[in-house]
Amino acid sequence: MRRLTLAVLLLVGACSAGPPPSEVVPRTAAAPQPANASTVSAAPSSSAGAAPACDATASLRPGALPPANQMPDGSTMARIAQRGRLIAGVDQNTYLMGFRNSFTGEIEGFDVDVARQIAKAVFGDEKKVQFKVVTAAERIPMLQRGDVDVVVRTMTITCERLKDVAFSQVYYQAGQRVLVRRNSGVTGVEGLADKRVCVASGSTSLNNVVNRVKTTVSVPNWTDCLVMLQQGQTDAISTDDTILAGLAAQDPYTEVVGARFTDESYGVGVPKGQDDLVRFVNGVLERMRADGTWAAIYGRWLTPLGPAPAPPVARYRD
Template identity: 40%
Template sequence: MFKSKSSKLALILFLAMSMLLAACGKGEKASTGGSSKNALEQIKDKGKIVIGVKYDTRLFGLKNPTSGEVEGFDIDISKELAKAILGDEKKVEFKEVTSKTRIPMLNNGDIDAIVATMTISEERKKEVDFSDVYFMAGQSLLVKKGSPIKGLKDLKKGTKVLAVKGSTSAINIREKAPEATVLEYENYTEAFTALKSGQGDALTTDDAILYGMVDQDPKYQLVGGTFTEEPYGIAVKKGNKELVDAINDALKKMKESGKYDEIKNKWIKTN
């Protein structure tokens, strides 16, 4: 009799635990949205694509203080992506990112994609999926005209080189000029302001970004050519193959139609 009661009690406990685990499973599914749709389908359902762009990078992504609108090469590319995916370039929402915040914002679900002068690297491929290369840049040095610094060989002990946190440029310059002191700033605006105020001897990042600084203040110039290849890619959350394919298809059509060259020639100045 005692054994029978014990068996019944064990059975009741087992059933109760099974129901509890099932309920937890449903709750977990609900908390993550419970959607089996992929990222591309979700973007189409909400009728807009949210893209992380920079607000401080002249020629690529810069907030116009007069209009309040963010403008540049990356912005126009993003509008074309929205047009290709959703049929309307206005169906894009821009959110500001920096080199440091862009991947966390993507993986937190704050944005659907990153179009923000982001170099494709093996290390970053562990965290995000990339589109095909949409712009090829190269790292260079920016100095005030008349500076004794003419290239990497002049970055010696005591030389202060400015870079941006979370960028491949900061990593590269430490490898290329190990004796120099590297000072990192939150964004390009802060770094360029620091250079102009004499807090550093040179600023390093991709040449395309540096050209924007020269466009802003012609008292500065690029020196030493490029010493890396920086292929820019559009990043999405890992595993979103459908979205990557849609982006690559849009980029291909942009290039075939001549729209890509039109956007590039509008923004990117190399002299």
């Protein structure tokens, strides 16, 4: 009997611990925002002064590619060869284009494979490349400081950027669209006028939506945008369809909507003044188109965007 009384007392004590359900105080704390998230009202310029009009996607014509391990004396490529590795700025947060494989720890994706082809042309070995992870905002500063030889990171060629860095020919043609939660009612960019939209700082996407939406939130990485969308802190993400396809693949409760409303021509970023490296990279891209490598890389990574299109046609200014 004594044991039974003790058990009843323990049960009553357990049931009486804490307030009854009607008195439980609901949690109202807001979800934390990603580091360095900010609300912007205008797209910042990458450098002082207005960019002159230019034929942005016309690059330098390549010559014949030298054989691997036989780079011309005194060239930028010879300096890279002497070092023993190509240093390429890439992303690690954009699934399909440049991301870190959680199983292997390796950085993979369409952009990463383009960088590997440049290394292969210099060394005959695509593994002789050191990847440096860069955010969208870091791409130009890292090229200007010489921290990397090239940047291959969904980088749109613009007249504004050509004031600060050089570019290869176009290696991929993307376009900006919109990612929302399924059944949101938003069907394209025209539905964002009263919405909160997330973009990555330092991207052309910021310029393209800042005057079309109620609130623009800028964050360092596109995966930060996905988290904010999942937490209800933003209503949409708007950027290139290549990037959105990777985000949608990570969250089946999201969808890409609307038609492209911009043209985004991706180029390999090169430090300004290194024309020989620009011509060399263009030669690599020409070969990738001709021998089927470009189509094979597309098939490996970008089939969520549809069947492989023809590679972009090269345009040169000389």
